[in-house]
Amino acid sequence: MSTLDLPWSEKYRPSSLSEVIGQKAVVEKLASFVKRGNFPSMIFAGTAGIGKTSCALAMAHDLYGEDISSAFRELNASDTRGIDVIRGTVKEFAKTISLAKVPIKIIFLDEADALTADAQHALRRTMEKYSEVTRFILSANYASKIIEPIQSRCVVFRFKQLGELEMKEYIERIAKGENLQIDEKAVNALIYVGDGDLRKISNTLQSAAMQGGRISEAQIYEIASRARPKEIASMLRYAVTGDFENARKELDSLMLGHGMSAEDILSQCYKEVQGLNVDERAKLKIVVELGEANFRVVEGANERIQLEAMLAGIALIAKGK
Ligand SMILES: Nc1ncnc2c1ncn2[C@@H]1O[C@H](COP(=O)(O)OP(=O)(O)OP(=O)(O)O)[C@@H](O)[C@H]1O
Numbered sequence: 001m002s003t004l005d006l007p008w009s010e011k012y013r014p015s016s017l018s019e020v021i022g023q024k025a026v027v028e029k030l031a032s033f034v035k036r037g038n039f040p041s042m043i044f045a046g047t048a049g050i051g052k053t054s055c056a057l058a059m060a061h062d063l064y065g066e067d068i069s070s071a072f073r074e075l076n077a078s079d080t081r082g083i084d085v086i087r088g089t090v091k092e093f094a095k096t097i098s099l100a101k102v103p104i105k106i107i108f109l110d111e112a113d114a115l116t117a118d119a120q121h122a123l124r125r126t127m128e129k130y131s132e133v134t135r136f137i138l139s140a141n142y143a144s145k146i147i148e149p150i151q152s153r154c155v156v157f158r159f160k161q162l163g164e165l166e167m168k169e170y171i172e173r174i175a176k177g178e179n180l181q182i183d184e185k186a187v188n189a190l191i192y193v194g195d196g197d198l199r200k201i202s203n204t205l206q207s208a209a210m211q212g213g214r215i216s217e218a219q220i221y222e223i224a225s226r227a228r229p230k231e232i233a234s235m236l237r238y239a240v241t242g243d244f245e246n247a248r249k250e251l252d253s254l255m256l257g258h259g260m261s262a263e264d265i266l267s268q269c270y271k272e273v274q275g276l277n278v279d280e281r282a283k284l285k286i287v288v289e290l291g292e293a294n295f296r297v298v299e300g301a302n303e304r305i306q307l308e309a310m311l312a313g314i315a316l317i318a319k320g321k
């Protein structure tokens with residue numbers, strides 16, 4: 001694959017801790033580990049596209065330099081399915097002699113929270129057995145899904161969702177590197193759509209750039225067709241004025257017309273609450289409604305019913321006044 005074809009998210013992956021955007025507390029700590037040449041096993045917890053894999057790789061680059069391939073191994077828990085695969089790979093890897101100056105090797109286990117509890121217990125034993133030569137970095141969306149005995153043997157780093165300025169810095173980095181022409185409004189749209197996830201931002205930006213010409217706001221929303229800030233805001237406005245019928249029509253268009261998932265709709269509703277023209281108390285009640293619907297949807301309840309119930313709940317808040 002030529003660099004031309006490389007996804008920008010990979011092309012612009014930080015190759016050193018000094019290039020990581022944000023995550024200041026984590027980066028400082030990791031840099032001190034690099035300096036010392038020693039470090040504990042770690043859990044990197046946080047949402048998608050905020051630098052968990054990037055920080056592990058950047059740290060490994062800073063630690064091992066050219067010898068990275070003999071000292072750093074990346075595994076994906078969901079590919080490897082059984083713990084046997086992990087055990088086998090870990091054993092093989094631990095046995096090999098690292099060429100790197102730093103004697104400790106790193107195994108980066110992505111999506112560690114996808115492992116069953118049994119697999120995690122087996123992993124814990126493996127971690128202990130090879131602890132002299134190998135440290136683990138486990139990446140997970142939720143640290144709470146990692147069993148306690150592993151958590152207590154690791155330093156847990158909680159990665160933060162990236163803020164507006166940080167997203168902007170990343171967009172500017174790519175825009176400069178690729179010589180892009182991009183409207184100020186398109187940058188803001190990217191920030192809205194990206195919502196703290198830099199991978200989503202680079203993918204959206206790369207798709208827009210492939211269409212050629214100056215990148216516009218409309219283009220960004222079109223590509224990230226899941227984001228429909230105007231329709232979402234309008235649906236909520238109907239609901240808060242007690243107009244359930246029209247709110248429901250907007251919901252239909254979002255779910256059926258644009259194919260949005262309930263989770264996406266709910267997280268975008270959440271972003272729009274602050275801008276609604278209702279008092280603070282009503283906003284609080286709306287957030288409670290969103291939270292309950294979100295919980296039920298994640299638990300597997302019927303999406304359509306939950307979203308309608310949420311809109312009905314909001315309409316009732318309006319009528320209750
Ligand atoms: N903090 C950051 N600084 C600079 N670039 C970043 C940062 N976070 C993410 N990126 C960019 O986004 C891409 C994806 O990030 P990364 O793979 O680190 O996400 P992740 O947190 O591991 O997410 P996932 O949970 O989906 O694995 C990177 O290749 C890089 O281009």
Ligand SMILES: [Mg+2]
Pocket residue numbers: 052053054110139
């Ligand atoms: Mg990752």
